[in-house]
Amino acid sequence: MPEQESATRRRPATRRRPPKDRPRDRGLTASASVDDARANANSQAETDSPLLAAVLAAARSHTFGAIEVPVTIARALEKMGYVTPTEVQARAIPPLREGKDLIGQAQTGTGKTAAFGIPIVEKIDPTAGFVQALVLTPTRELCVQVSDEVAAIGQLRNVRVVAIYGGASMDRQITALKRGAQVVVGTPGRVLDLIRRGELRLDRVHTVILDEADRMLDMGFIVDVETILSRCPRQRQTALFSATMPYAILRICDRFMDRDAQQISVRPEHKTVETVRQLVYFVAEQDKVAALLELTREFSFDRLLVFRHTQIGVDRLAATLKRRGKNVAALHGGLSQRERDRTLADFKSGRIEYLVATNVASRGLDISDLPYVLNFDIPEDADTYVHRVGRTARAGKEGTAITFVGEWDLDAWEAIRDQVGAEVEEGALTLYGPA
Numbered sequence: 001m002p003e004q005e006s007a008t009r010r011r012p013a014t015r016r017r018p019p020k021d022r023p024r025d026r027g028l029t030a031s032a033s034v035d036d037a038r039a040n041a042n043s044q045a046e047t048d049s050p051l052l053a054a055v056l057a058a059a060r061s062h063t064f065g066a067i068e069v070p071v072t073i074a075r076a077l078e079k080m081g082y083v084t085p086t087e088v089q090a091r092a093i094p095p096l097r098e099g100k101d102l103i104g105q106a107q108t109g110t111g112k113t114a115a116f117g118i119p120i121v122e123k124i125d126p127t128a129g130f131v132q133a134l135v136l137t138p139t140r141e142l143c144v145q146v147s148d149e150v151a152a153i154g155q156l157r158n159v160r161v162v163a164i165y166g167g168a169s170m171d172r173q174i175t176a177l178k179r180g181a182q183v184v185v186g187t188p189g190r191v192l193d194l195i196r197r198g199e200l201r202l203d204r205v206h207t208v209i210l211d212e213a214d215r216m217l218d219m220g221f222i223v224d225v226e227t228i229l230s231r232c233p234r235q236r237q238t239a240l241f242s243a244t245m246p247y248a249i250l251r252i253c254d255r256f257m258d259r260d261a262q263q264i265s266v267r268p269e270h271k272t273v274e275t276v277r278q279l280v281y282f283v284a285e286q287d288k289v290a291a292l293l294e295l296t297r298e299f300s301f302d303r304l305l306v307f308r309h310t311q312i313g314v315d316r317l318a319a320t321l322k323r324r325g326k327n328v329a330a331l332h333g334g335l336s337q338r339e340r341d342r343t344l345a346d347f348k349s350g351r352i353e354y355l356v357a358t359n360v361a362s363r364g365l366d367i368s369d370l371p372y373v374l375n376f377d378i379p380e381d382a383d384t385y386v387h388r389v390g391r392t393a394r395a396g397k398e399g400t401a402i403t404f405v406g407e408w409d410l411d412a413w414e415a416i417r418d419q420v421g422a423e424v425e426e427g428a429l430t431l432y433g434p435a
């Protein structure tokens, strides 16, 4: 019975892998400290001997909270504004650095990207021009976002990261691989495609991360993921992050990870949602546009992410808002990858104030400083609600999530509210007369 198996996590003894001899244990720490020494030596011009400066600098500790990190990484994190590790970082970084396999129950918004990004960057040999780490992500958007973050963490160690995803030029990705990318962040389909074309070799990969594994399962990528894993060296470190742990994911852990993998669980839902002011408006379907326009006056949104169910709904609402003089764009799976990337970049940079999107934008997207999210259509379930609401108030920032509940949505809304269990304020619209 699957449930029983998943609960006991039985594994055949034959799957036990041989003890690991991981590259990081073989001198990469030394490479990091030489790096550190160099970086610090540059800022130690007043010391007479560069060698002495280097030795002194290397001896000085650089910390990210309680975690010691090479100075190059410490500086990069500082530049990124990361001062204190988040819970998942504090709990995942130490075992990952020890070379342990890790199963992390954590969703986007917890800081999991840096939780695996920091150990990866630390372990990469920047002088070796072959792929050493592979991160698999379910969506193109998440792929770009994760590769940007790993590149940012590795910027002072000259770590070369390439994002490999479908819908974008394969030639450019192949060129980046040929130039000696050390970290590949990719979606399973394109990664497999490049492996089969002989353009991507994974035989010297020492770290594999499965990010948002449950999403990869939902999207039908699991067979691809298994094929890719079976192409990686057996002696490697594997970490899997997933918001939920369905049976199929536990099976992957069984088949492809160490029996003594470290398991951590970080539950951000409440945290994410608790820092968000949640407002609900009961509004008839036909009045929703008028209600939105009223709220634009009340809140004077400088940036607003609006969610709708369907692509047609997104296009229609975007067109309506445009006619009303709003600086708006639409984002959904019917657009080309290039259009999606451009729209997202424009919204992130503030060139676009209103973004109307389907669920494509609700998971995994990291848009920092997003103060407002509006569920124009009610989310399908509590999970989707939490993910959408999680677009705002990231990493401790404040945010407001507004939900429109139409005449057909009352039951669905009650179910969501009960499951999320958070406090929700009810707002009043002048549209329906004085409160």
Ligand code: AMP
Binding pocket: 081, 082, 083, 084, 085, 086, 089, 107, 108, 109, 110, 111, 112, 113, 114, 366, 368, 394, 395
């Ligand atoms: P993630 O779960 O990796 O998508 O990260 C969620 C958000 O938290 C992103 O906006 C990150 O830039 C931000 N973040 C991650 N770690 C930290 C940290 N230690 N301090 C501040 N912000 C962070």
